[in-house]
Amino acid sequence: WGILDSGQTTQRDSLRSSTDLVLSDKLPEIREKTEPPITLFLERLAPFVAREEELQKLNNYLNEALKGNGRVIFVAGEAGQGKTSLLGAFSRQVQEAHPDLITAGGNCNAYTGIGDPYLPFREIIEVFAGEPEANAASGVLHPDQPRRLEMLLPVVLQKLVETAPDLIGTIIPVQSLLHHASSGGPRLQALLDHLQSETHQHFSTNIQQSALIEQYTRMMQELSEHAPLLLILDDLQWADQGTANLLFNLGRRLRGHRIMILGAYRPDEVAVTRDGQPHPLSKVLYELQRDYGDLSIDLGKAEGRTFVNQLLDIESNCLGDDFRETLYQQTGGHPLFTTELLNEMRVRGDLVKDEDGCWVEGPSLDWEILPARVEGAIGERINRLDEPLVRLLETASFEGEEFTAEVVSQVMNLDVRETIRQLSSELDKKHKLVRALGSKRVGGKRLSRYRFQHILIQKYLYQRLDDVERVYQHERVASTLESFYEDELDEAAVQLAWQYEAAEIPEKAVIYLKMAGEQAQRAAALDEAALYYEAALKNWPKDDLSGRADLLNKLGICQWITSRLMDALKTFEEGFRIYQSLENWQGAGEIQRQIGRLYWEMGDREKSLYHYHQALSVLEMEPEGVELARAVSSISQMHMLAGEYDQALAWGERALALAQKLGAEDVILHSMNNMGSSYFETGNPSEGARLLQESYLRALELRLPYDVCRALVNLGEGWTGHGKYAEARKVFQELSKYAEMNHISVFAGSALVELGRIEWITGEWAASLNHRPMIHTWLERGQATAYLDITANVFFAMQMNDLGLHQPAYRMLERIHSVVKGFNEMQMTGPFMEQWAKALAGIGRLEEATKGLVELVNTIGEREFIIRQAVTPLLTALSWYETSPSEETVELSKRSLMILEQVHKQYNSVFTAAAFAEGQGFDQLREGEVKKALESYTKSADLWRSLDSVYYRARVLNRMGETLILTGKERDALTVYKEAYGILKRLGEQIQEQKLKISFLHTPFVQDLQRKIIASDQTS
Known part of the structure; x- marks a missing residue:
């Protein structure tokens, strides 16, 4: 049942071999004097009982996955019901049966508070990248697994560079990869060069979560072409939002791949909301169930009596029906409790062997004095230990379910070798309370990692101490961890933040909360990053106003990108007030620019421009800097989007000159894009194409994917606006290829929308309709893709209207109506209103349709320059008299023709x-x-x-x-x-x-x- 698992003992022995080799020449007497394990009930306890049906189901699912029918399956059960044991037993069984199977596992952590982004998936990728001992935490390591992983390692490193470069330094530490690449020969030199290049570091500074998730998914898919994969995720009830998002995306894209994901969670924990929101795993379970149907094996529904009987009958016994029924009534058939209680009964003498070697009831058996709960059974077991071992375990419990021998040793002022002996020989082999995971090096120091056999054991030990003692113990553990990780504090930031919070030392906790937030932000886990920043702000030192303002700026950016716009506005405004009070005009100007961007996204152009100009006035008081250039370029973009092209070009030229003077490449590219689009719209396509082509090539050379895509989409739209469909098609095909390769959802989807639109216009309707499923796929993968949502649905509505399906077109447009109104940009409003009017007319709502077109034409007519997206809406308005003859529509027709003439003069x-x-x-x-x-x-x-x-x-x-x-x-x-x-x-x-x-x-x-x-x- 996993607690007394001989398979785990073999696994631990193999893991400890490296440590034993180090110690054997110095301490041979320790190895010789090690006592044999004590005999627990039952002596020949099999590794697993009463789960044959569950194992068979899992084997069936795996067999399907091996054929390419990948899938997700979950094991559900409360604490102690055997989830981890089932996962471990299944893993060892199938690794034995399938020599080519690669198994990797990861655990979520109950003690990281806010969450450790992507933790189980980070552990899995570390296994693939040459750290097989990470597998031991899930109990899934097979003796042959290191060999299999070693054979796959060159492929893994190659895929990291080619398919998943953004995972480097975000999901997997760079130092680990540098070690493997440098020792891997010439074929891995490319990886080494990539890791050490400045371009990679720059490329990885601003990554969307969707890109990370997409790259991780693609990498797993491609690895499964070389070997089938079994990915095991334990303790998913502690999953953070990033882990849930990655699980959801990967889980939905397993068909056609030799991948099986096996997860375990506690239903009672997942049913509980977090801060008033559903548990991150609950939506994943719901959505994946829609894809796969039944995907859970519920251990809570298993028959407890069956388990009790099978457990007892492993060895010869003469325990009758009354004993079995009473044992069942006492434990409810709970696996962990039943096993612990039987061990306790053996120690007490309540179970003895008769002269024939058969287990029987002892003469002193008294059910009334036996523990009534699993915690009581654990307590009895702990109380039988020698006091030094109890103290050692109590100290270990303060680090969490997993702990470090060297930390325990230093906190307790013990010899580290003696601590390792006690953990491995006494508490692992003999008492089965912990298990060894392996060792790793941090900053040149060896750290030996262990894990409690069950989290209930760790919790029991932790709760033995009172609140006062806990605070001091957390402080000692925190300072010790700090000393061990002094050269790599980032790696321990989450753990240190939790330890110092528990130690009630807020001035230290906030340092690591901020560090953990920055880590999460780099990994695009923005929800978790925001939570860390918010926690840090609660106790940030009152006298450090500058640090507080910087932290508010970081928090505001996370809130903005995750669409918490009002929260971001409040955060930025507080940061601005602090910067203003400190006369930090660079910081104040940057935040005013951010506020301008927020108001633009909220559809308030007037306030947006106001704050951009506020940023300008603040920054102009300082020496010219990059923030000033960014503010100027942002104003240029605002005018460009509004169709005010003269002003867009004037501000763009100023931004470009300043950016070139300062060497600010990101602003150079931004301003070139704004100006290129403006030239296209003012009838100078050659100059527009030149600027956008140059912007594209420079961004490509600098490996700035977002800027590459923005240049291509503007260039393609420019050619489309001039009817150069062949040129536009080539550009959008290149955009589609590049954006898909770099997993940038909004641009990959936009490219397909624009290609589909061109195909529809040029009569390639079959090809155009075939794009719909892939566009929907990119819509589902995207993060913060309101623009893509609008353009895609307007395109779909155009198809539906032309096909005479006006009701579906209306429903599509109704869903995005308020979003379009909020953006208040003609490039979105014009095409939307054209299809909206056609849909309304098609369902018999002519009056509304006419009113909408009149408003649209009046709005277009107020502008100095008319954007290309207004041309076909004007044609629709011009001919509306045919649909709804009236004096109003005659006037509408005449006004539309006047504006259309103006557009033709503008574009020619x-x-x-x-x-x-x-x-x-x-x-x-x-x-x-x-x-x-x-x-x-x-x-x-x-x-x-x-x-x-x-x-x-x-x-x-x-x-x-x-x-x-x-x-x-x-x-x-x-x-x-x-x-x-x-x-x-x-x-x-x-x-x-x-x-x-x-x-x-x-x-x-x-x-x-x-x-x-x-x-x-x-x-x-």
């Missing part, structure tokens, strides 16, 4: 020329100028054809036919109608899904053309 592109000619034709036909209308429609149709815009051409051909009828040219009209219908028919043939095809073929556009062809044919 084939795209705007085609749109303007189509608009002129509609206006001229309404005014009775039939001949002019025919000329305009003919010109527009030719221009749309030159752009491969087949759907737009079909629309214009339809209107040409109507115009030809008015001139009496029925035969020409029939030819034109047939061409338009042929276009629509070919589009319909590309639609694979019958529901979509049927809907499209029954749209008013298609049906109207069919009727016109029949009528014209009859007339002819």
Whole structure:
């Protein structure tokens, strides 16, 4: 049942071999005098009982995973019900049965308070990267496992560089990898160069959690191509949000891969909320259950009597039904309690062997005086130990479920070798209260790691001491840990923060809380980082205002990125007041810029610009610095997004000159992007393309993925706006490839949206529709992707409206309506309102649709420059008279044409020329100028054809036919109608899904053309 597991003893012996080799030449007498283990009940206790059904289920799941049908399975049960034992027994069994299987495990920690981001997954990646003793914490190490891991190590290191570079220095320590790379020969030299390069350090300073999670997932998928993987996650009830997010993403993407994830948790802990929010694991369980169906093995539902009987019957005994029933009533069949109670009964003499070697009830058996709870049974066992061993265990319990022999030794002023002997020989082999995990080096010092056999044992020992003694003991443990990790304090920051908090020394705790927050922030675990910063701020020294302001700035950034915008605003405002009082104008200016960004995201452009200018006024009082350049470039971006391109270019030129003077590459790239987009929008595509191409190449050289993507998306959109679809397609294909390789969800998804839009416009409807599933995938993977959510859903709505599915289009747009309104940017508002009006009209809400279009056109008309995204909405508004004839829509049509003419003068592109000619034709036909209308429609149709815009051409051909009828040219009209219908028919043939095809073929556009062809044919 895991407590008296002979398999674990073998495992511990193999782990201790390195320590024994070190000590054997100095202390041979210790090895010779070691006493044999005492005989606990039962002597030949098998490693596992009463779990054959559960083991068989797990084996079945693994067999499926080995075939490529990867999956997640959880073992649920309360403390002491055998979750860890089941995981360990299964792991050892399958490693024996499958020589190529790689098993790695990790544990969540009950004593890290706020959370240790990604802890079990960090331990797993450390196993793969050459630290197999990390596996021992989960009891999953097999004697052959180090050999298997060694064979896989070169592949692991290669994948870290090629597939998961952001994990280096965030999920896995750089020093560990440097050691393995330097000893791995020429083929690992690339890794060494990568780790030591400044570009990698710069590249890893601003990583999104989605990128880390994506890279970790891809790495596991690629490793499983070389060997099947069993990943074991224990104590998930203590999981932090980052661990839950990574588990969720990896768990959903196992199909087609030889990976099985096996997790264990306590249902009662997961049912409890954290700070009023659901437990991080609860959503994971719910969502994965939707993917996999039943995914939990509940040990709490197992029949306790079966366990009691099987446990007793391992050895020969003469224990009757009354004894078995009473034992069951006493323990409820709880595995840990039952085993501990039987051991206690043996020690008391309540169980003895008769002359035939059969276990029987002893003459002194008295059920009334036996422990009534598992804690009592543990207490009886502890009380039988010699006092020095009890004190040693009590001291160890202050470090947590896992502890360090050297720390215990120094706290107690003991000889470290004697401490290790007591732990390994006495408390491990003899008493089975702890187990050895292995050793590691920190700053040149060897640290020997152990783990309590069960957390209930650790908790019992910890609670034996009173509050006063606990405080002093935590202080001693904290200072000792500090001395051991003095050269690598980052590695112990979480533990030290907890220890000093428990020691009630806040001035020390805040140092490590801040350090833990910075660690979490570097690893993109921003929720945990914010919690650490908030905890540090509660006790931050009152006289250190500068440090407090810096901490508030860090906290505000975390809150902003995790969309806690109002919290971030409050935090930044407090930080600003402190910087202002200290006359730290650089800090004050930086925070004012951050507040400006916040207001932009909240959709308040006026306040956003105000705070950007506040930042400017503050920073201009100081010598020119990078923060000033950033503020200037931010103002340029605000004007660019608002379509105020003259101001965007003026501010952009100032930002670029200052950034070049200061050598601020990030600002150079930012300002080039703003200016490049502005030149495209003001009819100077060659200059826009030059700036964006240069920005792209510089960002690529500097390995700044976000800036690479921003340059590509702006370049692609610029070409799209000028109707250069071939050029735009190449750019978006490159963006798609690069963003997917670097796991940047918002840009990977945006590239597919823009490619899909181009394909839709150019009549490649099958390809366009095929992009939908992958866009949805990127939407699910993304973090803080409101922009992608809007552009994707507007694109989907465009498809649905053109296919005649107005109700689904309406639902998509309704969901993002408030978000679009909040952004208040024409590049989003224009396309949204066009599809919103079409959807509303399609479901019979014409009045609302008309009102929305009137407001949109009035807003567009107020601007000096009109962005390209306004062109097709203007065409829709211009022809709205057809949908809803009235004086209002006539005025709407005229105003839209005036603005469309302005847009064409601004861009002077084939795209705007085609749109303007189509608009002129509609206006001229309404005014009775039939001949002019025919000329305009003919010109527009030719221009749309030159752009491969087949759907737009079909629309214009339809209107040409109507115009030809008015001139009496029925035969020409029939030819034109047939061409338009042929276009629509070919589009319909590309639609694979019958529901979509049927809907499209029954749209008013298609049906109207069919009727016109029949009528014209009859007339002819």
